[in-house]
Amino acid sequence: MEQHPDWIPDGVDLETASAARCYDFYLGGAHNFAVDRELGRKVMEVVPNVQEIALHNRAFLRRAVRYCLDQGIRQFLDIGSGIPTAGNVHEIAHAVDQQARVVYVDNEPVAVAHSNTILDGVDNASVVQADLLDVDEVLDAPATRRLLDFSQPIAVMMVALVHFVPDSERPREVIRRYYDRLPAGSYLGFSHVTGDDYPEGTTGLVKLYENSSNPVTLRTRAEVAELVSDFDLVDPGVVYVPEWHPDDPEDVTDKPEESIVYGLVGRKV
Template sequence: MQQRPDWIPDGVDLEKPSAARCYDFYLGGAHNFEVDRELGRKVMEVVPNVKEIAVNNRAFLRRAVRYCLDQGIRQFLDIGSGIPTVGNVHEIAQAVDPEARVVYVDNEPVAVAHSRSILEGTDRATIVQADLLDVESVLDAPETRRMLDFSRPIAVMMVALVHFVPESSKPREVIRRYYERLPVGSYLGFSHVTGDHYMEGVQGLVKLYENSINPVTLRTRDEVAELISDFQLVEPGVVYVPDWRPDTQEDVWDNPERSIVYGAVGRKV
């Protein structure tokens, strides 16, 4: 048992790696533990560009948020937001409109504790500790109801999240419940790991995550499209994330399938 830093909330299991803390490790963050770094290093052996993939997925989040801002959205619900790092949704949104409001949601105690610390004193962004699958706990949390106006469109972000939801938890039905609660004109930003290409390496990643807090379920492009089919997809539809509306040369990959992540943005009509 490693020494427990004093900033870690009670109840956090330091013996099992967490997807949020591994993602923080891939992005070069400091809120991860040796058990997370050990898994991360093993993942790098089977998917050598995993750090590049994480950065690229973060860039997709940035572009999806900016797209929604361009459509006039000023309210964001970022579910599975993870451990805060540079380029958080409220930073992106409030750079465009300081009045933009953001609710972060995560079930990982370290992510929630660190988010609360960062957001202290910020009156237009907050964090809710809840699970994606518990729709009411997310949408009806006092913080959510206080921050977001459900009579106006909201952009929901589910980025690098639903591949941690097994079929037994019926993710298609869960996403539909969010769809039904959102006002017309709302958006969904969505990304999901796939095994459509580079299956051997991706299967190695899945195997490594089996004993973590967050096992991975791969889905094909058609399966990803089906998950979000209630929403009307904006162009270019479901594509590898480097191909989703790149706005800098750094966003463009010669082989976008190497990102192993599909992304899309859809609108409730």
């Protein structure tokens, strides 16, 4: 039994791997447990470039946020924000406008506890402990209502999140409920794991995550597009994350499909 570190809340399950903490491990963070590192190392055996995949996904988040800032968005709702690392949404946004407002949402207690530590003394940013599926709990949380003005456009980030939602939970309908509550001119930044071009590795990844607290559901490009079909997609639509508005064309690898993650940004007209 792993000793309970003093930086996490009581009651956290130290014996079951968590997607948020595995992601932290892939990114080189320190807020993960032995069980997360064990799963993470097994994933590296079937998807050897998983750390690079995590970095590509993180870079997509940064570019999606910057794109929304360029469109004049100054409020962000980052759902499934995970355990903070360098380049968080509020850091990107505040580099452009210190008055930009950011609400992070996660259901992982370690992520929320560490976010509270990171955000101590940070104006215009807060964290809510809630689940993506509890739409009203997310959107009507006191911190959300205090920081976000729902009469003005909002950018919602669901990055590397919805592949943890099984079809039985009707993710298409959940996303539609967020869409309905957002004002016109709002944006959605979205990324999702796929097995389209890398079936061997991603099948192994799905198997390994089956006994974690966050099993994975792979979806095709068409299925990802259907999930977000209420939104008008920004060019180039649904593409592998290195291909979405790269900072430099040379940043796109010869095999972008090896990122195994689709990315997109959509707008509510």
